[in-house]
Amino acid sequence: MSGPSRRELLTTLLGASAALAACRKPPTRPAGELLAPDLERAHRLVRDGAPFPREGVREERTRVAVVGGGPAGLSAAWRLVRGGLDGVDDVRVLELEAVVGGTSRSGECDVTRYPWGAHYVPVPVREARALATLLDELGVVEGRARDGSPIIAEGVLCRAPEERLFHRGLWYEGLYLYDGASHDDLAQLRRFREAIGAWARVRDAKGRRAFVTPISHASDDVASGELDGRSMRAWMDERGFTSPRLRWLVDYGCRDDYGLSSEETSAWAGVFYFAARLGETGRSAPLMTWPEGNGRLVRHLAGVAGARLRTGWIVRNVVIRGEREVAVEGWDAAGAPVRVVAERAIVATPRYVARRIVPALAEAIAREPGAASDEALAFDYGAWVVANLHLRDRPSARGCPFAWDNVLFDSPSLGYVVATHQTGLDHGATVWTWYYALTQPGREARERLLSATREEWADVALADLGRAHSDLGGLVERVDVFRWGHAMVRPRVGAGAARRRRDGARSSGPVHLAHTDLSGVALFEEAQDHGVRAAEEVLDALGVRSPSMR
Amino acid sequence: MHASEPREAAPRPIRRIWGPPPAVPKEPVEPPARKAAVSLLLLTVLVIATCGLVYELLASTLASFVLGDAVTQYSTVIGVYLSAMGLGAWLSRYVNEAVARTFVDVEISVALVGGLSAPVLFFAFAHLSWFRLALYLVVLVIGALVGMEIPLLLRILRERFEFRDLVARVLTVDYLGALVGSLAFPIFFVPKLGLVRTSLVIGAINAAVAITSTSLLRGSLRSVTGLRVRAGIVLGVLIAGIVAADRLTLLAEDGMYADEIVYAKQTPYQRIVITRGKGSFQLFLSGNLQFSSADEYRYHEALVWPAVSVRARDGLPTRDVLVLGGGDGLAVRELLRVPELLRVTLVDLDPAMTRLARTMPLLRAQNEGAFDDPRVHVETADAYVWLSDPVNAAKRYDLVVADFPDPNHYALGKLYTTRIYRWMREHLSGGGVLVVQSTSPLFARRSYWCIARTIQAAGLAVAPYHALVPSFGEWGFVLAREGALEAPTTLAPSTRPRRALDDASLRALFVLGPDMGAEPVEINRLDNQVLVHYYEEDWRKYL
């Protein structure tokens, strides 16, 4: 990659001024590794429809087969084990990758653990009971507040300062750029907060909130319709929210949480981002984080699953054999074909995979009018790049000294998160996790993602961050890059309605679906809620009594 | 100048007999050029005289900065220097041949030794226990070399002047140079450049003289290449030194401190600066005063003895102590005076700080070599990380001393949170006591009470107290422990007499006047770090 092509790439991905600045200096080329979901195997076997052999298939038995070892699948297994199905052979979790966690997986080096995807969860509101139970197991719940929400130990609450913003050569504390804000800017910010606060206070006849995680606790008749049908940008326009700083903040929020610009994000999701975090007190819920992000939660759940976990397994077909039997067919880690026969199956893969491996679901989509286009709108995926920069030492910076989340105002990237922030290691080597969401339509986003190599993405990350840290280049020892082709489901305009029309397809006989995709937004709480729901449906069907965790 | 002309033509017997024949017959020198050469040689005398005096002043000033007692330092340094000059003059008689070459070599040596004298002496002061010896050795060498300069020059110029005229001219210029040096030193060099840069610059000037004199004395020198290379190397070293001098003391920084900087070092964690004033010295970390040797005993007695006395009152010995921060070793020194003490573990972030406290004679004298005591163990770690490390989870201490720098930014603010106080609590043995340096209850009243309330919020009973430390002002501490805590009334025994404390003054520490009284504050938590904001606001009123 030299001269013009490097500049072109940087211009496309970062904008002209960043490209110009970066091209003045020769690129540093730190070593590193390219990571990605095991696309080749998955594509060969799932997308290209490799046939499952008729003979020579080993058969195994279990009571419940869980397909997918991300937060949803692991939460399902956890719920089953906690619910009494705790024999080693009662539950089997089959995960495609060599490591569990899905998009919440994490890595580790000598200095620290670090995230490869999800990096935080807000402190659960009262409704998120399963999450509170999980946190209790982690030993981080110190008590209950008056409203019933858990009081979380200081050590996992994101250490202050949470975030800082780089603007014109200086870092400022917080995400809203107060510096130079006019009266009108501040008035609009206040008005915006009031509007969000009003939504956060809405209750339906049953006392349910309009915006809450898990979404299953939200009122289904308030809000949704009118907000789902317009974009967040349009919603802002209608209310006269024209302040550039406020628009930046909202757009950043949409890109950060959904990988979509505010023009394409539904106003429902835009408001949800801000309102679902407001607790009963009206204050924004603090964030919980660990050096490895939500990988910490995954680690705990995987520990509970223990010997029930099988990694490196590709599930090809989930075949319903009757009301009480399902066959989960695939290849084990050694490549041998296996058929796991179970009483029930929980399919906790993303929707685009579930459609391919659950024939019953594919048939239903083919049969029902409008289902295919609803599926396409409700389950649209963005592509993301995550780069982990291993630093020998901290670069210099002017202004607010450091924060957990470090965002550049004039950048299409989402900035970086410091893995050692929470452990208090404030000097010396560290790992920075840099995020970049490709907001284009799915196919185009994935093409862009794959068109740049590991070296090129590393160069983009360094050029991006080099604007805020001029001495960064010499301090970076390696840059590992993860290319997420189907990173997360995107709440586009109208996606909510389309999803609700597809909600019926959550279970079919002995097969139960679970995945954050079913909520239309990618969040740990949603993944967990679906995993727990599916597990409770299974427990119910198997006649195992256990009080609901939801 | 024409008086010297007849002399110029005189033959040079020594050279003719012993030296190799001149390669090229010398062309007759043009009178104006010759005249210029002589003026330049006299200018050389002026410059080297200026340099010589500056070295002398440098050594005297430096010695009085680091050792104090200016009268003694000036007298002894000047005495040694002048006698060394005599020695040099006497030694010059042993130079028989190649007078000009020797002169240039002497210049190069003066440039090197003199030019590096201030940085070398500051280094020696920081790292050697025999600083005085190094000082007089350096002064002796520079003096002797400078002492050789004028006699050698006289001999070189002898051929060009009548003796009477020669002595008069050279000595006049020599004394004039002394005047220039003595005026430039206090007016320009020290205030504008500081000692280290002055020394390097003067050395560089000397090296430049060495190079120009190779041209001026071309006729008396067989080959100049070797000399020029050597002089060039020395000049290069000194210029590199000037460039690197920022690492020793920052030009801008000199103005920040009331007293002269005698040591400065940028570590990855902080900037360590030691200054020397009249009869005392001070340690600064990143610009914040840590102690002044004049009154640190008031601070450290107040830090250690109330806690030890609380335990003594309850019949509990203080045997095993954890000190967090306090890399200067002064709190450790105080603790080592507890008769029953068996062990002190010190956790400090910056290895450069503990190394300095262990090796720099000035600091060693102040902490009484505390780090050499077999009861003392040093661990290099961020106290926050150390306390959170499961490896240390089972360790219990009779006393935990938190002696951190003030919470003026987030990396330090985390050392004052409920989270860290909970860990400290877990590290206390039964009846164990925690004491926390807590900034000034007078100047930073909300910060002080925020620390006290935060310790309380971590589940400990607190007893706030204060002490007057003139170089800091009113200073605050918080004593804490599980269960109930009452202020101590009798001072626990020590192996050494206390200077600031007795039973009555111990009790007085716990009386806070109304202007230091409690204020409503929030608790400092890791996820809000309110203390850093309080601290900034509180001190803004005074700075």
Ligand SMILES: Cc1cc2nc3c(=O)[nH]c(=O)nc-3n(C[C@H](O)[C@H](O)[C@H](O)COP(=O)(O)OP(=O)(O)OC[C@H]3O[C@@H](n4cnc5c(N)ncnc54)[C@H](O)[C@@H]3O)c2cc1C
């Ligand atoms: C860059 C990035 C940042 C994010 N940040 C956050 C955040 O800060 N907070 C937050 O709450 N959420 C965040 N998310 C979203 C978060 O990752 C998801 O909410 C969560 O991981 C969803 O869990 P899941 O189990 O539903 O799905 P996934 O994580 O997608 O897990 C699905 C699993 O199924 C496996 N699988 C797929 N096909 C097969 C097959 N055929 N056979 C067997 N196994 C199969 C996959 O390998 C995977 O392990 C982020 C996502 C990304 C990409």
